Amino acid sequence: MHRLALLALIVCSAATAAACSDSDTATSPSNLPVVFSAVLRPANEVPPVSNAESTGVGAVQITFNLTRDASGAITGGTADFYFQASGFPGDTAVQGSHIHPGVAGVNGPVIIGASLTAANRRALENGMIEYRETGIVMSAANAAAVVANPSAFYFNIHSPLNPGGFARGQLQRVQ
Numbered sequence: 001m002h003r004l005a006l007l008a009l010i011v012c013s014a015a016t017a018a019a020c021s022d023s024d025t026a027t028s029p030s031n032l033p034v035v036f037s038a039v040l041r042p043a044n045e046v047p048p049v050s051n052a053e054s055t056g057v058g059a060v061q062i063t064f065n066l067t068r069d070a071s072g073a074i075t076g077g078t079a080d081f082y083f084q085a086s087g088f089p090g091d092t093a094v095q096g097s098h099i100h101p102g103v104a105g106v107n108g109p110v111i112i113g114a115s116l117t118a119a120n121r122r123a124l125e126n127g128m129i130e131y132r133e134t135g136i137v138m139s140a141a142n143a144a145a146v147v148a149n150p151s152a153f154y155f156n157i158h159s160p161l162n163p164g165g166f167a168r169g170q171l172q173r174v175q
Helices: 002-019 140-148
Strands: 034-040 057-068 074-086 096-101 128-138 153-158 167-170
Touching: 034 153, 057 140, 057 153, 057 167, 074 096, 074 140, 074 153, 096 140
Parallel strands: none
Antiparallel strands: 034 057, 034 167, 057 074, 074 128, 096 153, 153 167
């Protein structure tokens, strides 16, 4: 059942991508939110996860709600994160979820992150986690960089067993 919900999130993201055009340019910026998605896999981490948390899969949808000036330049905004993960050990806890700069195979620092921490972590329930956080403040520079080249950024989730991340995926724009 949980894998069906995860698959539905991935299919909806792909359908949205096929139906939307990328009309967000400096000369004609869209007032719509900008949406990204990624499939999260332990094998995508650098180095790949090979311990007990190597068995699951996840998906994320990230929405940027941007503010722009009269010329269309991004001046700021907020991010909303929604992710699901399943198939990981029952004692897995998510203690971080972030966007980092880095193409596939390259690690980078956190530039946009949710409020999950070691002190504020979320445990899997029945082998699955579903997490949503809205209104994550981000800088104009970080927002503009992700919008300009999403595949140069990745999202991952972190656990006590894998503090560097246990599931990762490169961003792709879907709206």
